[in-house]
Amino acid sequence: MKANLISSSPEETLRIGKELGQVLEPGMVVLLSGELGSGKTVFTKGLALGLGIADPDLITSPSFIIMNIYPARVPIYHIDLYRIDDLRGLENTGLEEYLGGDGIAVVEWGERLPRSYLPESWIKIVFEMTGAEDRSITISGPARFVPKRLQNTGQ
Protein backbone atom coordinates (compact mmCIF):
# COMPACT_ATOMS: atom_id res chain seq x y z
CA MET A 1 0.00 0.00 0.00
CA LYS A 2 0.98 3.60 -0.42
CA ALA A 3 0.30 6.63 1.77
CA ASN A 4 1.16 10.23 1.09
CA LEU A 5 1.45 12.69 3.95
CA ILE A 6 2.37 16.32 4.24
CA SER A 7 4.55 17.45 7.12
CA SER A 8 4.71 21.15 7.87
CA SER A 9 7.42 21.09 10.54
CA PRO A 10 10.28 18.99 11.88
CA GLU A 11 8.07 18.15 14.88
CA GLU A 12 5.42 16.73 12.58
CA THR A 13 7.98 14.59 10.74
CA LEU A 14 9.23 13.38 14.12
CA ARG A 15 5.67 12.43 15.10
CA ILE A 16 5.04 10.52 11.87
CA GLY A 17 8.30 8.64 12.38
CA LYS A 18 7.30 7.83 15.94
CA GLU A 19 3.95 6.38 14.87
CA LEU A 20 5.67 4.12 12.38
CA GLY A 21 8.30 3.10 14.94
CA GLN A 22 5.56 1.92 17.27
CA VAL A 23 4.39 -0.75 14.83
CA LEU A 24 7.69 -1.95 13.38
CA GLU A 25 8.80 -5.50 14.01
CA PRO A 26 12.30 -6.98 14.20
CA GLY A 27 13.73 -7.74 10.80
CA MET A 28 12.12 -4.76 9.10
CA VAL A 29 14.18 -2.59 6.81
CA VAL A 30 13.14 1.01 6.27
CA LEU A 31 14.64 2.68 3.21
CA LEU A 32 14.67 6.49 3.29
CA SER A 33 15.15 8.49 0.09
CA GLY A 34 15.20 12.21 -0.52
CA GLU A 35 17.59 15.05 -1.14
CA LEU A 36 19.95 16.55 1.43
CA GLY A 37 18.03 18.16 4.27
CA SER A 38 14.69 16.62 3.32
CA GLY A 39 14.19 15.10 6.78
CA LYS A 40 15.53 11.54 6.73
CA THR A 41 17.48 11.92 9.96
CA VAL A 42 14.65 13.79 11.71
CA PHE A 43 12.33 10.94 10.71
CA THR A 44 14.83 8.36 12.00
CA LYS A 45 14.85 10.12 15.36
CA GLY A 46 11.04 9.84 15.52
CA LEU A 47 11.21 6.20 14.54
CA ALA A 48 13.69 5.51 17.33
CA LEU A 49 11.39 7.28 19.81
CA GLY A 50 8.56 5.01 18.68
CA LEU A 51 10.87 2.06 19.26
CA GLY A 52 11.50 3.22 22.80
CA ILE A 53 15.02 4.60 22.55
CA ALA A 54 16.02 6.03 25.92
CA ASP A 55 18.10 8.93 24.64
CA PRO A 56 17.10 10.38 21.24
CA ASP A 57 20.12 12.69 21.33
CA LEU A 58 22.18 9.66 20.42
CA ILE A 59 20.84 9.96 16.91
CA THR A 60 23.21 11.75 14.63
CA SER A 61 24.02 11.37 11.00
CA PRO A 62 26.21 8.32 10.54
CA SER A 63 27.50 9.63 7.20
CA PHE A 64 31.13 9.09 7.93
CA ILE A 65 30.94 5.67 9.46
CA ILE A 66 28.07 4.09 7.49
CA MET A 67 26.24 2.78 10.58
CA ASN A 68 25.27 3.67 14.15
CA ILE A 69 23.59 1.20 16.50
CA TYR A 70 21.08 2.41 19.10
CA PRO A 71 19.65 0.20 21.82
CA ALA A 72 15.83 0.37 21.99
CA ARG A 73 12.96 -2.15 22.21
CA VAL A 74 15.00 -3.90 19.53
CA PRO A 75 18.38 -2.72 18.22
CA ILE A 76 18.16 0.05 15.64
CA TYR A 77 20.75 -0.07 12.86
CA HIS A 78 20.97 3.43 11.40
CA ILE A 79 22.78 3.21 8.09
CA ASP A 80 23.70 6.11 5.80
CA LEU A 81 24.80 5.35 2.26
CA TYR A 82 25.45 8.97 1.23
CA ARG A 83 29.15 8.35 0.88
CA ILE A 84 28.71 5.08 -0.94
CA ASP A 85 28.81 6.11 -4.56
CA ASP A 86 30.28 2.85 -5.68
CA LEU A 87 28.49 -0.27 -4.51
CA ARG A 88 31.78 -2.11 -4.31
CA GLY A 89 32.28 0.05 -1.23
CA LEU A 90 29.64 -2.10 0.48
CA GLU A 91 31.42 -5.36 -0.11
CA ASN A 92 33.07 -6.89 2.92
CA THR A 93 31.39 -4.45 5.27
CA GLY A 94 29.14 -7.18 6.71
CA LEU A 95 26.17 -4.87 6.23
CA GLU A 96 23.88 -7.74 5.22
CA GLU A 97 24.01 -9.09 8.76
CA TYR A 98 22.08 -6.07 9.95
CA LEU A 99 19.32 -6.25 7.35
CA GLY A 100 16.41 -8.52 8.18
CA GLY A 101 17.88 -9.86 11.40
CA ASP A 102 17.15 -9.23 15.07
CA GLY A 103 16.74 -5.48 14.85
CA ILE A 104 15.33 -2.77 12.64
CA ALA A 105 17.44 -1.25 9.91
CA VAL A 106 16.87 2.31 8.78
CA VAL A 107 18.80 3.21 5.64
CA GLU A 108 19.29 6.83 4.52
CA TRP A 109 19.86 7.05 0.74
CA GLY A 110 18.21 3.63 0.76
CA GLU A 111 17.70 3.62 -3.01
CA ARG A 112 21.42 2.90 -3.27
CA LEU A 113 21.06 -0.44 -1.52
CA PRO A 114 21.06 -3.35 -3.98
CA ARG A 115 17.81 -5.33 -3.91
CA SER A 116 19.80 -8.47 -3.16
CA TYR A 117 20.58 -7.04 0.30
CA LEU A 118 16.90 -6.72 1.19
CA PRO A 119 14.82 -9.22 3.17
CA GLU A 120 11.31 -10.24 2.10
CA SER A 121 9.51 -7.23 3.53
CA TRP A 122 10.69 -3.66 3.67
CA ILE A 123 9.24 -0.18 3.70
CA LYS A 124 10.22 2.65 1.41
CA ILE A 125 9.79 6.28 2.42
CA VAL A 126 10.39 9.11 -0.03
CA PHE A 127 10.84 12.68 1.22
CA GLU A 128 10.31 15.68 -1.03
CA MET A 129 10.96 19.28 -0.09
CA THR A 130 7.87 21.21 -1.13
CA GLY A 131 8.56 24.39 0.86
CA ALA A 132 10.86 25.80 3.55
CA GLU A 133 9.23 23.61 6.18
CA ASP A 134 6.93 21.51 4.04
CA ARG A 135 7.80 17.96 3.20
CA SER A 136 5.86 15.42 1.21
CA ILE A 137 6.36 11.99 2.77
CA THR A 138 5.33 8.93 0.78
CA ILE A 139 5.32 5.59 2.55
CA SER A 140 5.01 2.33 0.65
CA GLY A 141 5.16 -1.19 1.95
CA PRO A 142 3.03 -3.95 3.49
CA ALA A 143 -0.18 -2.42 4.94
CA ARG A 144 0.36 -4.01 8.36
CA PHE A 145 3.47 -1.89 8.86
CA VAL A 146 1.80 1.37 8.02
CA PRO A 147 -0.27 2.70 10.94
CA LYS A 148 -3.97 3.11 10.11
CA ARG A 149 -3.92 6.83 10.79
CA LEU A 150 -1.16 7.27 8.26
CA GLN A 151 -3.05 5.33 5.60
CA ASN A 152 -5.96 7.75 5.18
CA THR A 153 -4.47 9.55 2.21
CA GLY A 154 -3.24 6.41 0.47
CA GLN A 155 -4.22 5.50 -3.03
Ligand SMILES: Nc1ncnc2c1ncn2[C@@H]1O[C@H](COP(=O)(O)OP(=O)(O)OP(=O)(O)O)[C@@H](O)[C@H]1O
Ligand atom coordinates in the same frame (compact mmCIF):
# COMPACT_ATOMS: atom_id res chain seq x y z
N1 LIG B 1 8.76 19.34 7.85
C1 LIG B 1 10.04 19.08 8.14
N2 LIG B 1 10.43 17.80 8.38
C2 LIG B 1 11.72 17.51 8.63
N3 LIG B 1 12.73 18.41 8.69
C3 LIG B 1 12.39 19.70 8.47
C4 LIG B 1 11.05 20.08 8.18
N4 LIG B 1 11.04 21.42 7.99
C5 LIG B 1 12.29 21.85 8.16
N5 LIG B 1 13.13 20.84 8.45
C6 LIG B 1 14.57 20.97 8.67
O1 LIG B 1 15.23 20.29 7.59
C7 LIG B 1 16.38 19.63 8.07
C8 LIG B 1 16.28 18.14 7.82
O2 LIG B 1 17.53 17.58 8.15
P1 LIG B 1 17.84 16.04 8.16
O3 LIG B 1 19.20 15.92 8.72
O4 LIG B 1 16.73 15.28 8.78
O5 LIG B 1 17.86 15.74 6.59
P2 LIG B 1 18.40 14.45 5.85
O6 LIG B 1 17.37 14.10 4.83
O7 LIG B 1 18.78 13.42 6.84
O8 LIG B 1 19.69 15.02 5.10
P3 LIG B 1 21.04 14.25 4.69
O9 LIG B 1 20.80 13.67 3.32
O10 LIG B 1 22.04 15.36 4.66
O11 LIG B 1 21.34 13.20 5.71
C9 LIG B 1 16.50 19.95 9.55
O12 LIG B 1 17.34 21.05 9.71
C10 LIG B 1 15.07 20.29 9.95
O13 LIG B 1 14.99 21.18 11.03
Ligand SMILES: [Mg+2]
Ligand atom coordinates in the same frame (compact mmCIF):
# COMPACT_ATOMS: atom_id res chain seq x y z
MG1 LIG C 1 20.58 12.47 7.29
